[in-house]
Amino acid sequence: MAKAITAASDRMRIPCFECALRASGAFKPISELELAVINEMKRDHLVLPAGADIIATGQEQAELYTLYAGWAFRSKTLPDGRRQILNFLLPGDLIGLQAAMFEAPLYGAEALTEVQLCLLPRRKVWALFENMPELAFDLTWLGAREESHIDENLTSVGRRNATERIAALIISLYKRLDALKLVVNGAMPFPLSQQHIADALGLSLVHTNKSLAKLRRLGMFSQTNGTLLLSNPHALANLAQYFDEETPKRPLI
Amino acid sequence: MAKAITAASDRMRIPCFECALRASGAFKPISELELAVINEMKRDHLVLPAGADIIATGQEQAELYTLYAGWAFRSKTLPDGRRQILNFLLPGDLIGLQAAMFEAPLYGAEALTEVQLCLLPRRKVWALFENMPELAFDLTWLGAREESHIDENLTSVGRRNATERIAALIISLYKRLDALKLVVNGAMPFPLSQQHIADALGLSLVHTNKSLAKLRRLGMFSQTNGTLLLSNPHALANLAQYFDEETPKRPLI
DNA sequence: CGCTCCCTTGAAGCTGTTCAAGCGATGTGG
């Protein structure tokens, strides 16, 4: 599946008019003009291998990206090395809006699988606000949506116990993937390692492993190399007390 | 200090030209035109008592507010009643941007002290994007700033122990209040109850109490009716491994 | 073959929760 990566990043040319992601139908319809502006703004199409830094914490002047394919995550690391994963990023998600607004990002973003990124230069963001209010609004909308995901994460880590946290994480990913038409018969791609889950949920690796095993024993789901099969999403949502709906038809920039 | 509140909300008239908050000098300079537009947009100036709902979870079509005076917080509650405070809001902060973008808010916002609010009708938000890109940009900027606060909270709750969490919370409030010129000789207003702290940090009330006592015993700070006196902010920041800087000169809408 | 990465399992111990009780300040109605 993973193609050979020679340099740190490969480049491809994919005009926004031929965007496979948009063709999935999961996104808000868009006018010809808006599409042309986005295409104009997109400077590059990058391919990065799993584990690559998309935004590094030290870095100045981080760019803005749209995740075109693959999974990524944002994280924050304390001086002594403790790491917290803030949220996971799926196709269509914006990466680096916060970083583009400030001088230096306060977090890092990393590719979790091989990813493809649409590069939207940060110095063109302002032009969007000046010339294309619809798209500027969409940008803000996507920022608000990301915030709502972190809100949910924070409630999980603050108020749910280990098994509930894992259940909530899986359900929320399931709903997001489902909206992207990436769930087939209850089976979803699941490239997270147990360490990723632990880092996202504020748990130790060992306890994450045991809680996952417990949920499997309960018959909630099964896993086979990179795929997770949800037998009963409803039961899992109940266990997690998770009832947020994924917002329908979001914009894609 | 607290004036008598007769109805659920009192109304006042404060034109943005006479904004005491802006006069504090903590905010980004603004053009005459922008100020006029904000003044035009501001429909009302509300006074709500402590404990009042600013945004209720069920509510549709929540409005957008700027907190003019007092403290508030956003929170999320699970079906079984467990509550997580997501972040605290101080003067100059926007309330309800996320809610204004979606149909229904996914969280609640509540006054923690008596508050004064500038009401910015949500149906005028779009006009801002169309006519005043500078202000629309500022709106997005403020959204990104709020997200960075939640990022920090999430890292606390996920990866810091009880005393570190409390230390980090106090330091971050201290820095924000300091930027607003609300700290006098290391003394800051501190209206949070221990229950608020517990709900914000994912701790039980009892353990919050004991951890607070420990920090006081360590000589980190002292509390006297609604005021917290920080003896050594640097030591507290070290203990929390908290080193984020409050971004200088933010916009005020 | 040996290395690394990820997952798994057992055991011990600590951090934080839950239960329980009491205290002082504030407010209210008889």
Next chain:
DNA sequence: CCACATCGCTTGAACAGCTTCAAGGGAGCG
């Protein structure tokens, strides 16, 4: 003006959820 309720803070004690330490196993790869 006192009796009584409420609210926020405090403290002790028992328990449990989660962490840490330790060890081992399987799959993929040079």
